[in-house]
Amino acid sequence: MRMSKSFTPTLKEVPADATVASHQLLVRAGYIRQLAAGIYSILPLGQRSILKITAVVREEMNAIGAQEFYLPALNPREIWEESGRWTMMGENMFRLKDRKGADLCLAMTHEEVFTVLARAELRSYRQLPQAWYQIQTKFRDEPRPKSGLLRVRQFTMKDSYSFDLDRAGLDKSFEDHRQAYVRIFGRCGLKTIQVEAHSGAMGGSGSTEFMVPTDAGEDLIASCENCGYAANTEKAESQVDTTDKYKAAGESPPLEEFATPGVLTIEALSAKPYGVTADQQLKTLVYVGDDKPVIAIVRGDDQLNEAKLQTASGASVLRPAHPDEIQRWMGARPGSLGGVGLSGKGLRIFIDRRLAGLTGLVTGANRDGFHLRNVSVPRDLSHATSADLRMVNAGEGCPRCGSPLTVAKALEVGHIFKLGTRYSETMGARVLDESGKETPIVMGSYGIGIERILAGAVELHHDGDGIRMPMSIAPLHVALLPLQMQDGAVRDAAERLYRKLTDAGVEVLLDDRDERAGVKFKDADLIGLPLRIAVGKKGLAEGKVEWKQRGANEVDLIALTEVVARAQSAVRDGGGRLSR
RNA sequence: CGGGGCGUAGCGCAGCCUGGUAGCGCGCCUGCCUUGGGCGCAGGAGGUCGGAGGUUCGAAUCCUCUCGCCCCGACCA
Numbered sequence: 001m002r003m004s005k006s007f008t009p010t011l012k013e014v015p016a017d018a019t020v021a022s023h024q025l026l027v028r029a030g031y032i033r034q035l036a037a038g039i040y041s042i043l044p045l046g047q048r049s050i051l052k053i054t055a056v057v058r059e060e061m062n063a064i065g066a067q068e069f070y071l072p073a074l075n076p077r078e079i080w081e082e083s084g085r086w087t088m089m090g091e092n093m094f095r096l097k098d099r100k101g102a103d104l105c106l107a108m109t110h111e112e113v114f115t116v117l118a119r120a121e122l123r124s125y126r127q128l129p130q131a132w133y134q135i136q137t138k139f140r141d142e143p144r145p146k147s148g149l150l151r152v153r154q155f156t157m158k159d160s161y162s163f164d165l166d167r168a169g170l171d172k173s174f175e176d177h178r179q180a181y182v183r184i185f186g187r188c189g190l191k192t193i194q195v196e197a198h199s200g201a202m203g204g205s206g207s208t209e210f211m212v213p214t215d216a217g218e219d220l221i222a223s224c225e226n227c228g229y230a231a232n233t234e235k236a237e238s239q240v241d242t243t244d245k246y247k248a249a250g251e252s253p254p255l256e257e258f259a260t261p262g263v264l265t266i267e268a269l270s271a272k273p274y275g276v277t278a279d280q281q282l283k284t285l286v287y288v289g290d291d292k293p294v295i296a297i298v299r300g301d302d303q304l305n306e307a308k309l310q311t312a313s314g315a316s317v318l319r320p321a322h323p324d325e326i327q328r329w330m331g332a333r334p335g336s337l338g339g340v341g342l343s344g345k346g347l348r349i350f351i352d353r354r355l356a357g358l359t360g361l362v363t364g365a366n367r368d369g370f371h372l373r374n375v376s377v378p379r380d381l382s383h384a385t386s387a388d389l390r391m392v393n394a395g396e397g398c399p400r401c402g403s404p405l406t407v408a409k410a411l412e413v414g415h416i417f418k419l420g421t422r423y424s425e426t427m428g429a430r431v432l433d434e435s436g437k438e439t440p441i442v443m444g445s446y447g448i449g450i451e452r453i454l455a456g457a458v459e460l461h462h463d464g465d466g467i468r469m470p471m472s473i474a475p476l477h478v479a480l481l482p483l484q485m486q487d488g489a490v491r492d493a494a495e496r497l498y499r500k501l502t503d504a505g506v507e508v509l510l511d512d513r514d515e516r517a518g519v520k521f522k523d524a525d526l527i528g529l530p531l532r533i534a535v536g537k538k539g540l541a542e543g544k545v546e547w548k549q550r551g552a553n554e555v556d557l558i559a560l561t562e563v564v565a566r567a568q569s570a571v572r573d574g575g576g577r578l579s580r
Numbered sequence: 581c582g583g584g585g586c587g588u589a590g591c592g593c594a595g596c597c598u599g600g601u602a603g604c605g606c607g608c609c610u611g612c613c614u615u616g617g618g619c620g621c622a623g624g625a626g627g628u629c630g631g632a633g634g635u636u637c638g639a640a641u642c643c644u645c646u647c648g649c650c651c652c653g654a655c656c657a
Contacts (some may be wrong), residue, residue, distance in 0.1 A: 012606065012618060013592050017650045037649065092656070109657070143581080143655050151656090200657045209657090218656090306655085320654075398626060415657065447657075483616055518617035526615090546616095 001476060003523075007044055009033075010523050020216040022458035023148025026466050029526045030547065031454075031475075033189050038145025038153035045527065046454070048475035048505045050156070053188055053197030053453050054135050055577075057158045060184045064176040066131035066160055071113045077103035079112040088316050094139045103536060106139035111423050111445055114161045118441060119429035123534050125165045128431065128441070129173055133160030135450065147216060149455040150411060156450040163441045165433060167420075170442045174418055177446045181210055181414050187575055188453050189461060189470025192413060195221050198234035198307040198416060210414035212456040217411030222392050226403035234307035238395030238405055247281050253374045255340065261369045264335030266300045269362070269371065282355070282363035282375065284337040286326045289315025289348075293329045296389055297339045297363075297381070298350040302505040303391040312350050312387035331366050338363035340372055343383035351377065351384040411459070419443040461551075467528025468550045471574025476507035478567060479524040483517040483536040494535045497545070497563060505578030506567045525550070531570055533563060 008030040018024040019032075026032045031046035042050060058068065080086035080093075086105075094106040107113065114132055122130065138157045145151050162173035178194070183193045190212050197209040211221055222236035223229065231237070263269050266283060269276050281300030285311060286293060293576055294313045298304050310318045323333065329347060330337050339349050340363060340536060355361075359376040375381070394407040424430065424440040433439045454473070461468040471477065478501060482494035491512075498510045511520045517536075524532050534546040539557055547556040547566065558566065571578055 009590095010618095011591065016586085016592065034649090141657080144653095146651080146653095198657090324585085412657090464638075481616095486615070514616085516615060516619065518615095518619080521617045523618080534616080538616085576626090 001509050004513045020147045023454040045475040052473040053198040056187050060180045063181045066133045069134045075107045110139050115423045115427045125433050128165045130163040149451040158448040160446045162444040196231040205418045207417040211410035213410045214459045215409050216459045217409045221410045222405045222407050224398035227401040229400045236392045237399040238392040260371045276362045286321040288321050289313045289318045295349040305391040335362040336368050340380045349384040350387045352389040353386045353575035414448045416446040471530045471576035476509045477571050478508045478531040479529040480508050480510045481520045481534045485514045504564045505580040
C-alpha cells in the first residue's frame with residue numbers, strides 16, 4: 001500500500017469531541033470518522049484491522065465446528081412478537097414501517113431469526129448439536145452513545161448460537177465457546193478476564209462476560225485476587241457486616257413517628273438535629289416492573305443495584321417510577337417513603353438481605369415530612385421479600401473466601417449465555433429425542449463486539465506518540481519510510497524493499513509521499529504499525545536500513561539483505577500472518 | 581429522560597458580554613528555500629457564523645423556537 005495513493009487522513013490535533021484514548025487515536029490516525037452520534041465510518045486502515053479481527057474470529061469459530069451464516073438485519077415484527085421481545089426491547093430497538101405499513105425492525109441480535117431457522121429445519125436429535133454463527137451489523141438505539149467505538153448505535157457483532165438436545169450438551173457447547181473466546185481475545189492482543197454476569201434481556205440461566213480492564217470501560221467488575229472470584233457488579237456479591245448494631249436494650253420499642261420537615265435525603269437526616277447515621281436508615285426506592293409497582297429497600301449508605309432488583313422481581317422491563325406514580329402508590333413524595341405498613345396493598349416489596357433481622361432502624365413514614373424510628377425488620381417489614389439488592393463496594397469480603405474485593409472499570413468485549421429453552425419454548429423449536437418424544441432445543445448464545453476489539457486494543461496499546469497495534473490485528477505489518485525522497489538511491493532502495501517484502505507476504509505501507517522525514521516518523525508512530533523500516537542516505541551508503549519495533553526504544557541498523565527474513569519472522573513471532 | 585457545555589473555513593479555536601465591512605493557528609494551493617522527528621519565507625483559495633423566526637437603520641453578537649454534537653447522571657444484551 002502506497003501512502004501517496006491511499007486515503008489515510010491523519011490529524012495533528014485532537015478532535016474536540018473525543019475524550020477516550022481509543023477514540024482520539026483512531027480518528028487522528030485515520031482509522032475512523034464519525035457520521036452521527038454513535039455512528040462511524042470505517043476508513044481503509046480501520047477496515048484492514050477489522051478484517052484481521054474477523055479473520056481471527058472466523059478461524060476460531062470454525063475450529064470449534066461452528067458454521068457461518070449471514071442473516072437479515074431487517075426483521076419483521078412477527079418473530080419478535082413471538083419471542084415477546086417486540087415490547088421488551090422498548091426504545092432500544094430501531095423500528096420502521098414498509099410502504100404497506102407493516103412493522104419492521106433493525107435487529108439488535110439474532111436469537112429470533114436463528115430460532116426460526118432451527119424450528120423449521122431441525123427435527124431430530126440426530127441433527128444436534130449445531131453451532132451457527134454470523135458476523136453482522138447490529139443496531140441498537142442507545143440512549144447515550146459515547147466514547148467513540150466503545151458505545152455505538154450501529155456495530156458489527158459476531159454472534160453465534162448453539163442448539164443441543166439437553167443441558168449437558170449446552171454445557172459442552174458453552175465450554176467450547178469459552179475456549180474459543182479465550183483464544184480469540186488472546187490472539188487479538190487483549191487481556192481479558194471472565195466474570196459472572198447479569199443476563200438482562202437475553203434471559204437464560206447464566207452468562208459469562210469477557211472484560212478488558214480499562215478505565216475507558218463502562219462496566220464495573222469486582223474481583224478477588226486471592227481466589228479468582230470475578231463478577232460484574234450487576235451481579236457481584238460480597239460478605240458484609242450484618243450485626244444488629246442499633247438493637248435497643250431489653251424489649252423492642254414500638255414504632256414512633258417523628259416530624260422531619262424538609263428532610264428529603266439520607267444526608268439531611270444524618271445531619272444536625274436528627275443525627276441518624278446513614279447505616280441506620282432504610283432507603284426506599286420505587287420502580288415499575290412490567291407496569292406494576294416494585295419497591296426496593298436497601299440500607300441508607302448502600303446503593304441499589306437495579307440489575308439485582310430486576311432479577312429478584314423477575315421483571316423483564318424495569319424503570320424508576322415517576323413522581324406522580326410514587327405519590328399515588330405510596331401517599332408521599334420521595335424523601336419520606338418507607339416500606340412499613342404497606343402489606344395488603346398489592347405492592348411487591350423487596351428488602352436487601354443484609355437487613356434481615358435488624359432492628360432500631362429509621363425509615364420514611366409515607367407521610368411528607370415524617371419518619372419512623374424503632375423499625376424492626378422482622379416485626380414491621382415481614383411482608384417484604386428478602387433478596388440481594390445492593391451494589392458491592394471495593395474492600396468488602398469476597399463471597400467465596402472473604403478476602404477484600406477489588407472493583408475496577410472494564411470494557412465488555414464478549415458475552416456468552418446459556419439460554420436454555422427461553423426461545424425454543426416461546427417460539428416452538430423442538431426435536432424428537434431418542435424415545436420419539438418432542439423436546440425443546442436447548443440453546444446458547446454468544447456474542448463478540450468486533451469494533452470493540454479494535455478500540456479495546458488501542459486502549460491497551462498506545463503511548464504519547466500514537467497507537468501500538470498488535471501484529472495480529474494491525475492494518476499492515478510494516479511502515480517503510482524513505483527519508484529523503486529527493487535522493488534517487490533512497491527512493492530506489494525503498495521501492496526494491498517494498499517489492500521484496502510484499503512478495504514475501506509482508507504487508508507494507510510505503511510512505512512514498514514527498515514529505516520531510518519528521519512528518520513520516522510522526523505519522524508512522526500515530527498509525528502504529530508494529531514495524532518501522534527507515535531508509536536513509538547515511539545508512540544506505542553502508543547497505544543498511546533502520547529497523548525499529550513500534551514499542552521499542554532502540555533502533556537497529558541492519559543490512560538490506562536481512563530485511564525480508566527478519567520481517568517475516570517478526571510477523572510470525574508477533575502473532576501475525578504473512579499474506580501469502 | 582434530568583443536569584451541564586458547545587455549534588464561526590477541512591481541523592482546533594477567538595470574536596458574542598457592550599450589535600456596525602468575520603479573525604488566528606494548523607491543514608490546503610502556488611513559488612522559492614529546506615531536507616533524519618509535524619522546517620522557513622512570500623503569495624493565495626476557502627465561511628449562507630447549525631437552521632427558522634423575531635427585535636433593530638443594521639444581528640455571528642440580543643430574544644424565541646428548532647436541529648445537531650459532547651460530557652455527567654439515569655438507562656443499556
